[in-house]
């Protein structure tokens with residue numbers, strides 16, 4: 001079995017997690033809506049992740065909605081010592097599967113209660129304020145009012161640590177004037193590198209950066225250069241994409257998503273894949289000419 005601790009660990013406040021984690025979004029039904037096609041397989045993926053040493057699971061109550069958190073609870077509760085579950089708040093789902101941004105502070109408070117109930121915990125480990133922005137890319141604008149609501153709930157003991165998702169550097173700075181920020185979760189991968197400067201800035205602050213869509217999301221990364229490198233290394237393209245992220249910066253935490261035990265094992269094995277400087281240079285070139 002892969003020793004995922006080879007990828008190292010990083011602190012989320014007073015919680016330390018392995019840099020190789022797991023993202024649970026793929027456990028809901030198609031379009032992240034409704035129940036999964038194979039519930040037993042979803043339970044098996046979560047149990048295999050934890051048995052393999054994963055101690056950082058990313059989720060949201062808007063996956064399903066509620067479905068993913070309920071599956072996490074069924075698979076893993078009572079939760080093992082040291083497991084950190086990171087959830088996010090900022091939208092609810094319409095009956096047509098749409099993503100509807102929260103507009104009222106009361107919705108954030110209700111969202112916290114929904115997460116507590118569906119995960120079956122008394123305190124949420126980490127809550128990211130999910131700023132809806134341009135859905136998968138951030139846009140500027142004050143987030144202070146919403147982040148203050150979460151900070152208030154943190155003071156009440158409902159949340160241990162706070163983070164942000166889909167935000168700009170300016171928004172991180174604004175939030176940090178209100179309460180400590182332990183992690184930022186934005187879209188980033190081998191070909192989507194808008195956050196290069198933000199990652200380095202956060203590394204300097206000791207704040208974790210957790211890329212969403214680390215494998216390209218709903219359309220996994222495809223690149224002939226990536227495939228060539230993977231073949232030379234006897235690895236898969238997905239493993240190389242994850243190893244590249246691990247070597248990109250020490251504050252990057254991985255939460256690749258999968259609904260498959262086979263893919264999970266493959267992804268976790270990337271924890272022990274080491275890339276030479278020459279290979280990194282070839283992979284870096286992909287972002288400069290992604291249409292390959």
Ligand SMILES: NC(=O)c1ccc[n+]([C@@H]2O[C@H](COP(=O)([O-])OP(=O)(O)OC[C@H]3O[C@@H](n4cnc5c(N)ncnc54)[C@H](OP(=O)(O)O)[C@@H]3O)[C@@H](O)[C@H]2O)c1
Nearest residue numbers: 023024025058212213214215216217238256257258259263
């Ligand atoms: N903050 C946010 O706004 C936000 C947005 C999106 C996601 N997230 C979080 O980030 C996590 C990761 O993102 P993601 O799951 O959307 O995208 P991802 O990790 O980039 O990719 C997941 C996709 O890759 C496939 N896949 C996974 N491992 C594979 C492998 N070894 N070989 C081939 N295909 C593979 C999955 O299909 P299979 O199921 O068939 O393996 C799925 O289609 C999510 O689980 C969620 O927790 C956060």
